[in-house]
Amino acid sequence: MGKKFALAFAMAGITLLAGCATAGNEKLGEATGASLSKTLTKGVTTKAQVEAALGQPTNVSFNSGQEQWTYNFAHATPTAVDFVPVVNLFVHHADVHRKELVVLFNKKDVVQNYAFTDGESLVKSGVGQ
Secondary structure (H helix, E strand, O other): OHHHHHHHHHHHHHHHHOOOEEEEOHHHHHOOHHHHHHHOOOOOOEHHHHHHHHOOOOEEEEEOOEEEEEEEEEEEEEOHHHHOOOHHHOOEEEEEEEEEEEEEEOOOOEEEEEEEEEEEEEEEEOOOO
């Protein structure tokens, strides 16, 4: 009885460790193209309004003297292969949902343009790849 309990406990621990992972801006994670088009209006929305709606950007850069803010979000979910005993020691796969928002401000700190991407990809890692 003790060995079965220990095995079940170990499998539960492995399952928890192989769980989902999220990185980046949580507010962007909840956003859609439609919701962002309501939040960001070219020539109207100010830098302060963008920060109030989305928080601090992941990255700030300058493009030809104009400030550019980038927001990133990623959510990884392990695939079934990660739960197969022995196989998961050599191969890891994750379905990754990624979002990126790039906002370009004019010299008056108003949104000049923005681009939003939302996509899925499969990330593979491990010795067996």
